[in-house]
Amino acid sequence: MLREAEDQLRQRQLVLRLRSAELRAALRRDVQALERPLQWADRGWSAWRWLRGTPWTGRVALAAGGLVLLRRPARLLRWVSAGLGWWKLAQRLSASLRSPR
Numbered sequence: 001m002l003r004e005a006e007d008q009l010r011q012r013q014l015v016l017r018l019r020s021a022e023l024r025a026a027l028r029r030d031v032q033a034l035e036r037p038l039q040w041a042d043r044g045w046s047a048w049r050w051l052r053g054t055p056w057t058g059r060v061a062l063a064a065g066g067l068v069l070l071r072r073p074a075r076l077l078r079w080v081s082a083g084l085g086w087w088k089l090a091q092r093l094s095a096s097l098r099s100p101r
Contacts, residue, residue: 051059069076 051062054062
């Protein structure tokens, strides 16, 4: 009878160890799945803290700029493309000035 109880105890311990390993693997998968959304949440929280740290005039200017860009997205695309064009031109000029002749 004692031998049978010891065998049951060993078997129960083995089952519990296997279940614990399964739960750890599931937790690892859940952590990996939530890693990117939590990074975005951290970025949002840091942006919120930064925004709260700016004076109200800066917030008003950011809000007004955001509204202008949201109302006219083509303007934003035009500014980005123009900025990239100037950036590429500056890169080419600086590369040509740096290269020995």
